[in-house]
Amino acid sequence: MTNTATRVIFAVVAIPGVLLTAWFGGYAWALFIAAVLTASLVEFAAMAREKDVAPQTGVMVAGGLALLLVFLHERLSSDIPSLLGGGLHWPLQWQAFIWIVLLFMLVVLLVELFRAHPSPMMNMGTTVLATLYIGLFLGCAVGIREIFTVREFHVGPVFGTADLSAGQLAQLDSWGAFTVIALLASIWMCDTAAYFGGRAMGRHKLFPRVSPNKTWEGAIWGFAAAIGTMLLARGLVVDYLSILDALVLGAMVGVLGQLGDLVESLLKRDAGVKDSSALLPGHGGVFDRFDSFIFVSPVVFLYLDFVVFA
Numbered sequence: 269m270t271n272t273a274t275r276v277i278f279a280v281v282a283i284p285g286v287l288l289t290a291w292f293g294g295y296a297w298a299l300f301i302a303a304v305l306t307a308s309l310v311e312f313a314a315m316a317r318e319k320d321v322a323p324q325t326g327v328m329v330a331g332g333l334a335l336l337l338v339f340l341h342e343r344l345s346s347d348i349p350s351l352l353g354g355g356l357h358w359p360l361q362w363q364a365f366i367w368i369v370l371l372f373m374l375v376v377l378l379v380e381l382f383r384a385h386p387s388p389m390m391n392m393g394t395t396v397l398a399t400l401y402i403g404l405f406l407g408c409a410v411g412i413r414e415i416f417t418v419r420e421f422h423v424g425p426v427f428g429t430a431d432l433s434a435g436q437l438a439q440l441d442s443w444g445a446f447t448v449i450a451l452l453a454s455i456w457m458c459d460t461a462a463y464f465g466g467r468a469m470g471r472h473k474l475f476p477r478v479s480p481n482k483t484w485e486g487a488i489w490g491f492a493a494a495i496g497t498m499l500l501a502r503g504l505v506v507d508y509l510s511i512l513d514a515l516v517l518g519a520m521v522g523v524l525g526q527l528g529d530l531v532e533s534l535l536k537r538d539a540g541v542k543d544s545s546a547l548l549p550g551h552g553g554v555f556d557r558f559d560s561f562i563f564v565s566p567v568v569f570l571y572l573d574f575v576v577f578a
Contacts, residue, residue, distance in 0.1 A: 274550035282548075290448040293413045293441065297448070298340055305332050305406045307547065307554035308562070312398045315539035322385040323394040324376060331372040332403025338365045339411035372399065402555075405562045408569035412451070415572055416444025443508055450501035451568060454521040455560045458494040462526065465489025479533040482526075491522030513576055520567050521560075528563025532556065 289300040306329050313325040337344065341361040349358060359367065376395050380388045417440075432440065466486025474482040498518030502509045509517070532555060536544065543552030551557050 272550075276550075278549045278551060286452070287449055290413065290452070291445045293417075293444055293448075294343065295340075297413050298336065298410050301406050301409050302333055302336055304554055304558050305329075305336060305403060308402045308406075308544075308558060309398055311544040311547075311553045311555045312402060312535075313394075315535060315541055315544060316394045316398075318539040318541060321387060321390045321394050322383075323391055323398060324379050324383075327372070327375055327379055328395050328399045328403075331368070331375075331399040332406070334368045334372065335365075335399070335403040336407040336410055338368065339407045339414055343414065343417065402562060405566050406558075408566040409448075409561065411569045412565065412572060413444050413448050415569075415577065416440050416447070443506060446501065446505040447572075450498060450506055451517075451521065451564065452561065453501065454494045454497040454518060455525050455564065457497045458490040458522055458525050459529075459560065461493030462486040462490030475530055478530050478537060482530070487526055490526055491519070494518045494522035494525065509576065513571075517568060517571065520571065521564055524564045524567055525560035528560040531563065532559035 286300065289296045309328045309332055310325060313323045313328060316323050338361060341364060345358045373396070376392050380392050383391070385391055462482070463486065466481070466483045466489070469485040469489075470483030472484040473480065474484050474487050495515060495518030498514045498521065499511070502511065502514035506514075532544070536542065544555035545553030547553050548557060
């Protein structure tokens with residue numbers, strides 16, 4: 269079986285599962301993102317070891333998962349005390365974030381103190397970089413879906429009231445699912461258009477030092493495809509967005525998605541590897557497949573939180 273056939277078959281099998289977790293949201297989506305986060309951090313650590321750097325892989329994963337939980341704060345602050353029968357003091361979201369970052373830094377420093385590996389500065393620097401880059405950024409992917417749950421979120425700008433009917437609650441949840449799906453579709457279409465556009469029309473190298481095969485022509489095709497996909501999604505399923513919002517989000521995907529791919533290419537080139545791993549048949553590693561999504565998620569989260577729903 270050719271590599272292209274393997275890629276297509278795996279995508280046909282895997283994509284519906286990814287979209288299903290986005291549709292259900294909540295803990296299902298969070299668990300999926302946690303799996304992506306864990307695999308990506310393990311692959312990052314493996315690439316670092318190619319450079320004789322010894323990051324604290326277990327601490328990275330634990331720290332990344334803890335940061336992810338910050339974006340589930342409102343859900344957890346409701347579910348856990350009710351599960352335990354009340355009486356539990358639950359920190360505010362910003363307090364939880366500060367506690368996690370402080371404890372994470374203390375653990376990194378103390379673990380390295382008692383390790384026998386050389387280059388402690390490189391080890392700790394890589395550990396912190398990977399955890400914040402992958403853990404915090406992917407936490408925002410959970411945050412995007414959680415924005416559309418009615419907990420302490422201001423939905424008044426959309427519905428004109430914070431007292432929502434059952435139909436409005438269902439509408440809000442479906443918007444959350446379709447927003448994540450639209451984001452994923454825009455990234456996938458951007459990647460596809462950039463690849464085929466570059467092959468057909470590519471003449472001018474985009475970033476030869478990092479990725480010799482990428483061209484400006486391919487990047488422009490990818491940028492246009494991302495905007496077009498988001499505009500189509502706005503017309504079909506995410507009509508809470510204005511046309512301007514859809515254009516901005518599409519442009520974010522078209523630019524930052526491709527920059528995220530270049531950042532991962534930079535890391536792989538430095539490590540001297542072609543793929544972050546061989547975990548996904550025909551697709552390389554998990555980090556390879558989600559590099560653009562990782563890079564796009566925090567900016568989309570901030571835009572939705574502070575602009576669309578301000």
